[in-house]
Amino acid sequence: MGAPWTVLKFGGDSVATYESWRTIARETAERATHGRVLVVCSALAGVTDLLLKAVTDARSGNAGDALARVERAHLGLASAAGLDPAAPALAPMRSQLEEAARLLEGVRLTGEAPPRLTARILAVGELASTRLGEAILAKLGVKARWLDARDLLESAPRPLDPDERRYLAASVPPTRAPERVDAAAGEDRVVLTQGFIARTPEGHTCLLGRGGSDTSAALLAALSGAEALEIWTDVPGLFTADPRQVPAARLIRNIGYREARELASLGAKVLHPPCLDPVARHGIPVSIRATPHPEMPGTRIEGESEAHPAVTAVTCRPGGTLLSISTVAMWDTPGFLSRFFAPFETLGVSVDLIGTSETAVSVTLDSVPGGIDGAVFRRLLAGLGELGEVQVIHPCAVVSIVGRRIRATLGEIAPALTAFQERPVHLISNSAEDLNLSFVVDEEEGTALVRRLHDLLFSARGDDPRLGPTWERLRGAPAPEAGTAWWELRRAELLAIAGDGRAHYVYDLATVRERARRLKGALPAIDRFYYSMKANPHPAILETVAAEGFGIECVSIQEVETARARLGAGAPLLFTPNFCAVDEYVRAAALGAELTVDGPHLAREAGALLEGREVAVRLDPGWGAGHNEKVRTGGAGSKFGHPIDEFDELATALAGAGARLVGLHAHLGSGILAPQAWLALAHVLAGIAARVGPSLRWIDLGGGLGVPERPGQPELDLDALQAGLATIARALPAIEWRLEPGRYLVADAGVLLAPVTQIRRKAQTVFVGVATGMNSLIRPALYGAWHPIVNLTRHPAPPDLFAQVVGPICESGDVLGRDRWIRAPSVGDVLLIGNAGAYGRAMASSYNLRPPAEETVLA
Ligand code: ADP
Ligand code: ASP
Ligand code: MG
Numbered sequence: 001m002g003a004p005w006t007v008l009k010f011g012g013d014s015v016a017t018y019e020s021w022r023t024i025a026r027e028t029a030e031r032a033t034h035g036r037v038l039v040v041c042s043a044l045a046g047v048t049d050l051l052l053k054a055v056t057d058a059r060s061g062n063a064g065d066a067l068a069r070v071e072r073a074h075l076g077l078a079s080a081a082g083l084d085p086a087a088p089a090l091a092p093m094r095s096q097l098e099e100a101a102r103l104l105e106g107v108r109l110t111g112e113a114p115p116r117l118t119a120r121i122l123a124v125g126e127l128a129s130t131r132l133g134e135a136i137l138a139k140l141g142v143k144a145r146w147l148d149a150r151d152l153l154e155s156a157p158r159p160l161d162p163d164e165r166r167y168l169a170a171s172v173p174p175t176r177a178p179e180r181v182d183a184a185a186g187e188d189r190v191v192l193t194q195g196f197i198a199r200t201p202e203g204h205t206c207l208l209g210r211g212g213s214d215t216s217a218a219l220l221a222a223l224s225g226a227e228a229l230e231i232w233t234d235v236p237g238l239f240t241a242d243p244r245q246v247p248a249a250r251l252i253r254n255i256g257y258r259e260a261r262e263l264a265s266l267g268a269k270v271l272h273p274p275c276l277d278p279v280a281r282h283g284i285p286v287s288i289r290a291t292p293h294p295e296m297p298g299t300r301i302e303g304e305s306e307a308h309p310a311v312t313a314v315t316c317r318p319g320g321t322l323l324s325i326s327t328v329a330m331w332d333t334p335g336f337l338s339r340f341f342a343p344f345e346t347l348g349v350s351v352d353l354i355g356t357s358e359t360a361v362s363v364t365l366d367s368v369p370g371g372i373d374g375a376v377f378r379r380l381l382a383g384l385g386e387l388g389e390v391q392v393i394h395p396c397a398v399v400s401i402v403g404r405r406i407r408a409t410l411g412e413i414a415p416a417l418t419a420f421q422e423r424p425v426h427l428i429s430n431s432a433e434d435l436n437l438s439f440v441v442d443e444e445e446g447t448a449l450v451r452r453l454h455d456l457l458f459s460a461r462g463d464d465p466r467l468g469p470t471w472e473r474l475r476g477a478p479a480p481e482a483g484t485a486w487w488e489l490r491r492a493e494l495l496a497i498a499g500d501g502r503a504h505y506v507y508d509l510a511t512v513r514e515r516a517r518r519l520k521g522a523l524p525a526i527d528r529f530y531y532s533m534k535a536n537p538h539p540a541i542l543e544t545v546a547a548e549g550f551g552i553e554c555v556s557i558q559e560v561e562t563a564r565a566r567l568g569a570g571a572p573l574l575f576t577p578n579f580c581a582v583d584e585y586v587r588a589a590a591l592g593a594e595l596t597v598d599g600p601h602l603a604r605e606a607g608a609l610l611e612g613r614e615v616a617v618r619l620d621p622g623w624g625a626g627h628n629e630k631v632r633t634g635g636a637g638s639k640f641g642h643p644i645d646e647f648d649e650l651a652t653a654l655a656g657a658g659a660r661l662v663g664l665h666a667h668l669g670s671g672i673l674a675p676q677a678w679l680a681l682a683h684v685l686a687g688i689a690a691r692v693g694p695s696l697r698w699i700d701l702g703g704g705l706g707v708p709e710r711p712g713q714p715e716l717d718l719d720a721l722q723a724g725l726a727t728i729a730r731a732l733p734a735i736e737w738r739l740e741p742g743r744y745l746v747a748d749a750g751v752l753l754a755p756v757t758q759i760r761r762k763a764q765t766v767f768v769g770v771a772t773g774m775n776s777l778i779r780p781a782l783y784g785a786w787h788p789i790v791n792l793t794r795h796p797a798p799p800d801l802f803a804q805v806v807g808p809i810c811e812s813g814d815v816l817g818r819d820r821w822i823r824a825p826s827v828g829d830v831l832l833i834g835n836a837g838a839y840g841r842a843m844a845s846s847y848n849l850r851p852p853a854e855e856t857v858l859a
Contacts, residue, residue: 005035005224009040009217011291024133037191039192040217054100054121058104059112061111070124078090082139093135119197126149126213145191149220152184158348160348169212170207176225214271215272218278231287233291237270241454247472250469266398266438267317267318295802308405319397323364325340342383400438407430423442487832503754505836506858509857515744522722527737538855557577557588564591574594574740603653619688620638631783633668664698668681668702673714706744746837751832753832754833756826756830756831768804768822773850778843790823794825
């Protein structure tokens with residue numbers, strides 16, 4: 001047994017330029033130093049389409065110029081690579097092109113191109129590209145053994161398969177037989193072969209379907225027992241939507257085989273759907289990488305997806321056909337469906353989505369052998385016509401929301417369904433495996449719907465460690481217009497502060513003030529604001545918000561003590577701890593804080609404290625919200641609050657202890673950008689208010705007001721929040737409404753300055769090391785949070801380096817910014833990490849005994 005194989009597949013765009021072949025040569029040579037490499041190539045971009053056009057032209061008796069364009073593409077690439085088109089090294093390529101000319105001439109003379117002949121002509125694309133590739137690689141110093149894929153992959157047609165399927169969309173069983181590949185490779189460490197083509201058991205050329213080179217590569221990975229499959233294409237991975245249609249689509253960093261397969265089947269063209277089965281079956285990990293950007297990490301596909309419900313992507317598959325049949329004969333006729341499906345089986349047409357009612361069945365067809373003008377489709381319609389009235393809608397598109405346990409995400413998806421307003425939907429289907437919710441629409445609506453749905457589902461979505469940067473960011477879209485953020489205006493002061501080579505948090509109090517005023521101005525429906533000091537307890541910030549008329553919300557006795565000491569006896573303090581000792585309540589009460597109780601335990605354990613005291617209860621409405629799983633504080637699995645369904649028991653227990661219930665409190669989570677969250681909560685708490693009676697004075701809707709993190713994320717719509725709250729508040733005029741913002745007041749007001757200590761390249765990855773890491777800012781490691789990073793020293797020079805910004809802590813998670821475009825720094829440049837005023841220093845530690853960044857306040 002030789003060294004392990006890695007299979008690298010390069011698509012049409014990835015083999016079309018000399019520049020790309022340099023990448024192919026470099027990546028291949030690098031892997032060949034510690035293993036063996038099987039390189040699988042597509043035809044040059046556009047060549048399969050041209051060959052198909054040449055066949056069509058020839059069939060109608062025209063010579064056409066499609067084949068001449070194919071030849072020009074190959075010769076153009078050869079000369080770009082510095083190869084003489086007449087050189088002997090290119091003789092095998094030339095003979096492939098001559099073969100195509102000969103076969104096409106046969107088509108022209110007979111006027112016929114049966115599938116078997118068409119397959120042989122189209123195969124020339126891959127045969128010629130790999131012959132040319134062999135010569136280019138040799139020129140670049142990589143000796144590759146050229147193998148004919150038809151000697152390695154054999155199809156297994158089913159008896160009823162029409163010729164279209166047998167020759168143009170064949171399937172090959174995923175066998176494992178490393179000895180066959182080893183024998184074919186001999187002593188060579190690099191093998192070069194074709195995607196897309198295989199042979200039938202009779203020895204004829206067959207194709208694996210358009211886009212089938214991915215599947216060839218997966219089959220060859222299975223066959224050779226490869227340790228990895230890499231699919232190199234023109235985009236750096238699988239995205240949450242087709243990045244060419246949706247620039248805000250986000251990179252999916254990791255995904256399981258099943259979910260990836262679902263995405264591919266539903267239109268994520270970057271993967272040929274059948275390519276996932278062979279690799280999943282043999283547990284071979286797959287990476288999707290970008291040939292134009294080998295430094296980007298791409299997507300990794302392996303294992304099973306996690307179990308919790310999630311929306312992963314929006315896809316669109318155009319070119320489909322919707323077939324409906326309606327008949328009263330269905331009524332009460334057992335077995336009608338089997339009669340409906342019989343012609344599909346006989347004719348080898350596979351059905352995709354299905355919807356049924358008492359008198360109608362609708363199905364979508366992804367593809368019909370021979371197209372909808374062909375004989376197969378005509379016979380299908382004739383067969384179905386005997387059962388009832390048939391209706392055909394073509395072309396249509398299937399737009400799908402793809403993810404895991406989609407039925408459990410309906411609440412999250414619901415608002416996005418407004419995208420379908422005034423657009424006809426012909427069929428809705430939820431896959432039996434619960435991996436997608438699909439909508440059949442007119443084809444021309446497809447792209448617009450995907451954009452809209454993606455926007456509604458992903459733009460307000462917070463951190464998700466599975467998701468990476470947007471496509472526009474990865475492409476290095478220019479940074480937003482420079483000039484207006486406070487830190488840009490005060491750049492010189494910031495650079496002076498970081499001039500000592502150490503990391504610093506810097507806060508701008510004017511921004512805190514501006515935020516506080518903006519909030520109060522926009523939300524007159526809120527009578528009283530409390531600053532949630534856990535976001536940033538710096539004394540100067542406490543004083544600033546108190547001066548703006550904010551009370552302070554505290555979650556520990558230490559916070560109560562700090563706020564009281566700093567702000568004096570008059571400051572309104574609200575104590576909202578969870579799982580805290582009775583003693584803390586006693587001390588907080590002694591310091592004059594209002595108490596929020598989150599369960600009946602206090603009534604049992606601290607009756608004396610509650611006797612005659614005014615208290616509020618913290619309720620869990622049964623759901624939470626927020627930028628990350630870890631910051632959602634509602635729902636059965638969360639440790640916060642008393643279940644709202646059991647409010648009466650809690651009220652009785654508190655009354656029994658002699659307490660007077662004056663407030664209702666609930667908090668959904670952190671970093672919420674959708675106003676509906678608080679409005680839904682306000683409705684629920686207003687419903688409870690009637691059960692409390694006249695003692696109730698206030699309702700506190702908690703905090704969690706989010707600040708956009710990523711460029712393009714919408715701001716929290718305060719006007720919509722105000723409008724909704726005003727309506728609810730009008731129904732309860734005697735109640736004081738409260739809100740507890742934390743992050744909203746301070747996030748933007750703080751930055752972390754981190755001088756660059758090292759710049760290192762490992763293989764293709766560039767690491768920029770800075771003076772501090774997760775000990776100062778743990779949010780990226782803990783939540784996968786995204787903080788903007790700019791090279792302040794060189795600001796506003798546009799970014800030109802794709803890098804990983806890392807700290808000095810001994811943890812692989814110590815990455816402050818993954819996959820970032822920044823202006824290439826020198827050691828000593830100061831990187832600014834933005835949006836760091838909230839939960840930055842407040843969550844810092846001295847892990848590794850490295851002190852976290854010190855704080856400076858700008859008045
Ligand atoms: P290749 O020729 O390398 O096989 P393809 O054209 O078959 O490349 O696939 C790459 C294309 O897939 C991308 O250019 C992109 O437009 C498209 N695509 C569609 N949906 C997605 C998605 N969800 N993620 C990434 N790419 C997608
Ligand atoms: N060249 C083939 C096609 O264009 C196969 C592939 O590129 O995957 O369909
Ligand atoms: Mg492809």
